[in-house]
Amino acid sequence: MAERVLITGGAGFIGSTLCAHLAAKGQEVWVMDDLSFGRRELAPVPDTRFLRVDIRKREEVSAAIRRVAPETVLHLAAIHFIPYCNQHPVEAADININGTIHVLDAAHAAGSVQQVFVASTAAVYPIADGAMAETHPTGPMDIYGTTKLATERIASEFCLRTRIPTIVGRFFNAFGPNETNPHLFPEIQKQVLAGARTLKLGNLDPKRDFIHTSDMAEAMDALLRVNIEGCEVFNIGRGIEYSVREIVEAFARQLGEELTIDVDPARVRAVERMHLLADVTKLKRRTGWTPKWGIDEGVATLLKETV
Ligand SMILES: NC(=O)c1ccc[n+]([C@@H]2O[C@H](COP(=O)([O-])OP(=O)(O)OC[C@H]3O[C@@H](n4cnc5c(N)ncnc54)[C@H](O)[C@@H]3O)[C@@H](O)[C@H]2O)c1
Numbered sequence: 001m002a003e004r005v006l007i008t009g010g011a012g013f014i015g016s017t018l019c020a021h022l023a024a025k026g027q028e029v030w031v032m033d034d035l036s037f038g039r040r041e042l043a044p045v046p047d048t049r050f051l052r053v054d055i056r057k058r059e060e061v062s063a064a065i066r067r068v069a070p071e072t073v074l075h076l077a078a079i080h081f082i083p084y085c086n087q088h089p090v091e092a093a094d095i096n097i098n099g100t101i102h103v104l105d106a107a108h109a110a111g112s113v114q115q116v117f118v119a120s121t122a123a124v125y126p127i128a129d130g131a132m133a134e135t136h137p138t139g140p141m142d143i144y145g146t147t148k149l150a151t152e153r154i155a156s157e158f159c160l161r162t163r164i165p166t167i168v169g170r171f172f173n174a175f176g177p178n179e180t181n182p183h184l185f186p187e188i189q190k191q192v193l194a195g196a197r198t199l200k201l202g203n204l205d206p207k208r209d210f211i212h213t214s215d216m217a218e219a220m221d222a223l224l225r226v227n228i229e230g231c232e233v234f235n236i237g238r239g240i241e242y243s244v245r246e247i248v249e250a251f252a253r254q255l256g257e258e259l260t261i262d263v264d265p266a267r268v269r270a271v272e273r274m275h276l277l278a279d280v281t282k283l284k285r286r287t288g289w290t291p292k293w294g295i296d297e298g299v300a301t302l303l304k305e306t307v
Pocket of ligand 1: 012014015034035037053055079080119120
């Protein structure tokens with residue numbers, strides 16, 4: 001029998017790929033999303049399984065999850081574009097912290113939920129040069145990372161209280177189709193597809209661990225199949241880091257044309273970490289997962305999209 005899975009944030013960038021992945025595996029996927037950042041057409045579920053609910057509304061969340069009675073809840077709904085969170089800290093805290101409490105409490109009250117996955121972020125880590133394992137001390141440097149560290153603690157407390165196995169996935173930097181927030185890949189994609197060959201970008205040297213959303217979906221699916229006891233944290237990254245400059249070079253290779261960069265002072269972040277790299281030993285050891293998508297393959301598909 002198909003497993004009933006509820007994905008919050010399933011109309012978003014990562015959540016929509018996860019929906020498609022789990023639906024293709026024969027699972028009965030339901031989506032809860034308020035469409036504030038996501039798009040309805042991205043969530044590949046029928047209208048009957050799409051719940052337009054704002055996770056800040058405790059009673060609505062509770063009633064919806066009770067009605068669906070899922071076996072698994074994957075909680076991805078959040079706001080996470082760092083400049084937006086910095087400008088709207090109260091909203092970021094309300095959605096990312098209170099919203100998580102509402103979703104998890106409702107999951108417990110539903111009585112049907114046997115496993116929970118909560119999306120966290122590499123932004124819970126402090127500035128550091130090398131690859132960081134899950135045991136690395138946390139130390140977020142912005143409001144977004146702070147709200148997500150709170151999300152992790154709430155997940156851990158939820159698990160202790162309810163004994164529902166809980167997985168916390170610390171996502172590193174995602175790339176892939178249908179990105180909803182103006183991060184690096186969609187920015188380069190937009191400029192290149194508009195015909196620019198001199199790109200206006202901010203800092204060029206920071207390196208990030210970019211992981212394709214399809215690989216993330218595979219990793220989450222694999223984690224749901226591991227026998228988790230209690231609450232466990234897993235990095236979800238590729239374990240390779242690329243600078244902004246190297247990403248532009250990948251676009252140039254796939255385009256078959258030269259791209260030059262014009263550093264736009266308005267886009268240069270005042271506070272910037274130079275490295276953010278995952279140690280994914282634990283994820284690989286526990287699941288057997290390996291990433292399949294390289295940067296160049298991902299960029300090639302982005303150049304075929306219309307934006
Ligand atoms: N994209 C990344 O590189 C990245 C990195 C680390 C962590 N994450 C985390 O992964 C998750 C998914 O991120 P994404 O990149 O797909 O972002 P996204 O903005 O595309 O997806 C988030 C979804 O949550 C929904 N949402 C926001 N506020 C809501 C609310 N109040 N009620 C109901 N739904 C709401 C949005 O409409 C959107 O569809 C988030 O938890 C994010 O913090 C993302």
